[in-house]
Amino acid sequence: MIEIQHLSKTYGGQNVVDDVSFTVQQGEVLVLLGTSGSGKTTTLKMINKLVEKTAGTVFIQGKNTDEYQPHELRRKIGYVIQSIGLFPHYTIEKNIATVPELMHWEKSRIDSRVRELLGMIGLSEDVLNRKPHELSGGQQQRVGIARALAGDPEVILLDEPFGALDPITRAELQKEFKQLKSGLKKAMVLVTHDVLEAVVLADKIALMDKGKIQQIGSPKDLIFHPANDFVRQFFAQSKLQLELQVITLADIMPFTIKQIKQDASLSLADYMKVNENPEIIKLYFENREKIVEAYGAG
Incomplete structure (x- = not known):
């Protein structure tokens, strides 16, 4: 479980994240949605200490993250980014095995986990000895997801995970992710600026503007019961399409x-x-x- 209490971040005297609070249960995907500069990515990065918070508290599985060193915390949190971030000189097998190796798992357990994850993300074992540049963008993103899951973390953070992909591959991976998440039972926070992606993937959406959460709830809540004019206008352009999704x-x-x-x-x-x-x-x-x-x- 992820619990955020009154989280804020200030740069140059300006609050880019302003008193944000939410909870994500195991098996739940919360999407941080908003336009560029709304504070969603900064909020995500404060969860795993890639950005240091100015104020507030973050709990992972009931434990205050202030009690962890950053490197210890990040090993407990899966992290998927838009640019994939695979190590270019490592094989696919080595990329996926990185976190379990840092956690000193036995080699047999690591080998078993790598192959289990390949099946989960729909790749065959013949990719194991390849380098990232030998795979397509969609395959690389699948490997990025597998690497985030490798250490079996309770919490997964995803920062625009499908944003760099072409529309067809993006739609395929969104569908696969939706099927995958139901069996993972992880608490997940996903950042996107894509309204349709948010509605398709989210159990809950936190819509942000100017560092504040304007409304948090199910996709149905936000589409049919907007809390204010900003929320109403944000979904207005695609409202029919979004209704048919929810x-x-x-x-x-x-x-x-x-x-x-x-x-x-x-x-x-x-x-x-x-x-x-x-x-x-x-x-x-x-x-x-x-x-x-x-x-x-x-």
Whole structure:
């Protein structure tokens, strides 16, 4: 679990992060969302002491991070960045094994963990002896995720992890990450400025502006029940697309007598990708106010 209490960071007398508080439970993904300069990346980096906080407290699994030396803390936290950050002269195997080696795991345990993670991220063992430049950008990012998971940390931080990828690869990795996160049971904080990515991946979104959290809640909360004009306007441009991402077949079912032979947790957007059934969308808009009233606070 991650618990942030009244976290602030000041540069030159100006608060770039201003009294931020939130909690992330095990198995939960909290997305820090906002425009450039909103304070989201600085907030993330204060969790693992890449940026020293000015005020506030950070707890990881109930322990104050002030009690750790920075290098000790970072070994307990998986960290994935946009530029991937693999060691260019190391093999893929050596890159993934870096943290377990620093933690003095036995070689047999490290070997087993590396191969377990390769299967988890969808890469074959024939990449183990390759160097990062021999892999595609999407493959490198998969290795970056595996390296972050290698030491089996309870907490994962992801800073724009898919931002440098082309749209097709990015969509593929978002889908894979969404499937992966359900089995990991890690507390995760992910930074993005991409609204759709936030809505697709988040259990909770903390929308930031000028160093402050404007609203925190489920994607449904922010889309259907914005706390202020900033939140409302932030989602306004893509509101229809976002509604179809957060409304699920389960939300529709009380308003139809037809049996829908699909996973009820599917969003309408995902359902429409594989089913040409405009009646579902029509049904949503005919009953939108009732659906929002019944389920909108998610």
